Amino acid sequence: xxxxxxxxxxxxxxxxxxxxxxxxxxxxxxxxxxxxxxxxxxxxxxxxxxxxxxxxxxxxxxxxxxxxxxxxxxxxxxxxxxxxxxxxxxxxxxxxxxxxxxxxxxxxxxxxxxxxxxxxxxxxxxxxxxxxxxxxxxxxxxxxxxxxxxxxxxxxxxxxxxxxxxxxxxxxxxxxxxxxxxxxxxxxxxxxxxxxxxxxxxxxxxxxxxxxxxxxxxxxxxxxxx
Amino acid sequence: xxxxxxxxxxxxxxxxxxxxxxxxxxxxxxxxxxxxxxxxxxxxxxxxxxxxxxxxxxxxxxxxxxxxxxxxxxxxxxxxxxxxxxxxxxxxxxxxxxxxxxxxxxxxxxxxxxxxxxxxxxxxxxxxxxxxxxxxxxxxxxxxxxxxxxxxxxxxxxxxxxxxxxxxxxxxxxxxxxxxxxxxxxxxxxxxxxxxxxxxxxxxxxxxxxxxxxxxxxxxxxxxxxxxxxxxxxxxxxxxxxxxxxxxxxxxxxxxxxxxxxxxxxxxxxxxxxxxxxxxxxxxxxxxxxxxxxxxxxxxxxxxxxxxxxxxxxxxxxxxxxxxxxxxxxxxxxxxxxxxxxxxxxxxxxxxxxxxxxxxxxxxxxxxxxxxxxxxxxxxxxxxxxxxxxxxxxxxxxxxxxxxxxxxxxxxxxxxxxxxxx
Numbered sequence: 150x151x152x153x154x155x156x157x158x159x160x161x162x163x164x165x166x167x168x169x170x171x172x173x174x175x176x177x178x179x180x181x182x183x184x185x186x187x188x189x190x191x192x193x194x195x196x197x198x199x200x201x202x203x204x205x206x207x208x209x210x211x212x213x214x215x216x217x218x219x220x221x222x223x224x225x226x227x228x229x230x231x232x233x234x235x236x237x238x239x240x241x242x243x244x245x246x247x248x249x250x251x252x253x254x255x256x257x258x259x260x261x262x263x264x265x266x267x268x269x270x271x272x273x274x275x276x277x278x279x280x281x282x283x284x285x286x287x288x289x290x291x292x293x294x295x296x297x298x299x300x301x302x303x304x305x306x307x308x309x310x311x312x313x314x315x316x317x318x319x320x321x322x323x324x325x326x327x328x329x330x331x332x333x334x335x336x337x338x339x340x341x342x343x344x345x346x347x348x349x350x351x352x353x354x355x356x357x358x359x360x361x362x363x364x365x366x367x368x369x370x371x372x373x374x375x
Numbered sequence: 376x377x378x379x380x381x382x383x384x385x386x387x388x389x390x391x392x393x394x395x396x397x398x399x400x401x402x403x404x405x406x407x408x409x410x411x412x413x414x415x416x417x418x419x420x421x422x423x424x425x426x427x428x429x430x431x432x433x434x435x436x437x438x439x440x441x442x443x444x445x446x447x448x449x450x451x452x453x454x455x456x457x458x459x460x461x462x463x464x465x466x467x468x469x470x471x472x473x474x475x476x477x478x479x480x481x482x483x484x485x486x487x488x489x490x491x492x493x494x495x496x497x498x499x500x501x502x503x504x505x506x507x508x509x510x511x512x513x514x515x516x517x518x519x520x521x522x523x524x525x526x527x528x529x530x531x532x533x534x535x536x537x538x539x540x541x542x543x544x545x546x547x548x549x550x551x552x553x554x555x556x557x558x559x560x561x562x563x564x565x566x567x568x569x570x571x572x573x574x575x576x577x578x579x580x581x582x583x584x585x586x587x588x589x590x591x592x593x594x595x596x597x598x599x600x601x602x603x604x605x606x607x608x609x610x611x612x613x614x615x616x617x618x619x620x621x622x623x624x625x626x627x628x629x630x631x632x633x634x635x636x637x638x639x640x641x642x643x644x645x646x647x648x649x650x651x652x653x654x655x656x657x658x659x660x661x662x663x664x665x666x667x668x669x670x671x672x673x674x675x676x677x678x679x680x681x682x683x684x685x686x687x688x689x690x691x692x693x694x695x696x697x698x699x700x701x702x703x704x705x706x707x708x709x710x711x712x713x714x715x716x717x718x719x720x721x722x723x724x725x726x727x728x729x730x731x732x733x734x735x736x737x738x739x740x741x742x743x744x745x746x747x748x749x750x751x752x753x754x755x756x757x758x759x760x761x762x763x764x765x766x767x768x769x770x771x772x773x774x775x776x777x778x779x780x781x782x783x784x785x786x787x788x789x790x791x792x793x794x795x796x797x
Contacts, residue, residue, distance in 0.1 A: 150484060158603050158607065158666055160607045161606055161607045161610065162601060164610040164611050164614055165610070166609070167487030167614060168613075168614055171617070229602040229603055229606075231647070232651070232656070233521070233702065240779065249602075249749075250605075250606040251601045251603075251605045251609050251610070251640055252604060252606065253603055253609070253610075253613060254610050254613045254614065266527055271784070301677065304753075316617060317613075317616045317617050319613065319630070319639045321633070321634070322613075328675065328679070339682045340678060340679045340680075340681065340682070343681075343682070350729070364616075364624065364626060364631075365623055365627055366627040366630035366631070367626050367627070367629065367630035367633070368630075
């Protein structure tokens with residue numbers, strides 16, 4: 150998997166790259182508009198993580214450029230602009246997803262995975278992690294090919310864990326992914342706690358190999374022994 | 376009140392007084408003139424009768440006639456007053472008509488050459504005068520009404536014609552939106568004042584549009600400048616937390632920094648939201664159902680705060696629809712709901728009532744009555760709840776002020792907020 154990160158802020162770009170490399174992606178980067186323009190002209194990527202406000206030009210023009218080049222790159226916009234018009238413009242220009250800064254790295258991973266999976270698998274897509282198989286479109290989960298029933302929030306949580314295996318996920322990232330930006334995350338921690346507890350019990354009873362581990366004060370981690 | 380009605384109202388009052396005075400004066404003048412004419416003719420008649428009497432003293436001493444009668448009789452010298460003619464109105468019974476008729480009388484004294492004094496009384500019927508007065512009176516009233524109506528119509532017409540540019544300007548201003556491109560103001564006029572007004576309005580709107588743009592730009596820059604370093608810090612902490620060498624103690628510290636940073640992000644987002652609302656950047660409106668929004672949000676909050684075991688009564692007495700921005704409507708209801716939940720006590724209660732034009736939410740709480748004056752101020756935390764950013768009610772206030780919704784707070788053992796929609 151080859152990714153391109155277009156971001157002008159050095160330390161943010163560095164963090165994103167380090168985090169993505171942990172997932173064994175091949176990551177290249179561009180720090181400004183022209184560098185990015187050269188790279189997308191010369192090479193093919195599976196996914197482009199694109200900032201909008203760039204020195205030398207707008208990320209939106211890069212999107213247009215990708216379109217004229219008839220390239221098949223998936224694009225995730227990361228922007229500090231949190232307005233609906235910008236989201237709509239970005240998605241209209243062919244971006245696959247839009248993340249508002251600041252975001253959680255776990256969220257970025259989940260979105261990249263989902264986009265790449267959508268691109269690779271035509272027809273029904275599923276995510277398999279050890280003996281757990283999740284069908285996001287149908288909202289069903291199989292453990293050892295046996296369907297288990299989860300409520301909607303438990304399903305969202307499990308999906309998030311499965312797309313971020315072996316990664317420590319903060320409670321606020323979990324809360325945001327389930328409730329969206331708006332709901333006060335701090336208030337939903339108790340809810341996350343009880344839902345994760347239930348989920349843990351359910352998948353353990355069903356005989357799932359991966360295990361959800363609580364990390365004191367911070368969040369949770371789904372561990373698989375390889 | 377419209378300008379035209381105001382003008383007509385202001386115009387009709389002095390008009391009424393002036394016209395009334397004028398009509399009264401005209402009436403009195405005409406009346407006086409008629410009396411004068413009658414007096415003149417009586418005097419003429421007097422001259423003729425006296426002249427006749429002096430030449431022919433055998434002439435009849437009285438003449439009964441319906442229109443004009445006279446009567447001469449001798450008087451004592453001592454009673455005579457040769458200097459004055461006396462005119463007065465009276466009435467007389469007329470046999471033929473079998474009723475009293477109005478008359479005007481001239482009484483005068485004269486002396487013959489043989490030093491005899493006589494008194495002459497001439498009476499003339501003033502029946503025509505009555506008719507005349509009546510006709511004049513009716514004409515004046517009719518003229519008065521027609522004149523007033525004409526003046527009002529002319530005023531209306533002239534007003535409409537002269538102030539047309541003003542209404543063009545008003546219409547244009549009504550359609551003017553800061554976040555939409557400015558349409559040129561097409562308002563050709565020969566009136567200098569309106570021309571100045573046209574130019575002033577175009578200038579002002581150009582200026583505000585550019586200021587609005589600058590402010591918007593500034594907001595975006597602030598958002599960018601703050602969100603990016605926050606993103607860097609949060610993501611670095613997340614990377615750090617994934618390091619297997621981290622001890623539990625270090626992880627706990629990282630977690631608390633992470634929490635603080637998320638709090639800053641939250642406050643920053645709320646402040647940006649407030650500024651965006653106040654800059655009217657949520658301009659797209661549609662007809663939204665408050666019932667549906669409430670229903671959806673209630674379910675979400677119930678799940679989040681299920682630990683508090685709060686009883687919620689949702690009564691829909693009517694359908695509340697409002698033309699507003701959909702996301703703002705959501706933010707408004709969610710903020711009110713969130714307040715009701717986070718300031719509630721364990722096993723508390725929330726009552727929501729929706730009618731055709733109001734949304735009422737009340738919650739039980741351990742906190743006493745809130746200070747109304749400071750309630751909607753930014754960063755006002757009257758309850759001392761650490762989970763509150765202190766911006767929730769400020770956001771509510773700024774949303775309702777765009778849409779002409781009124782909010783009222785009252786305390787009756789429970790904290791009650793009532794939104795009244797127009």
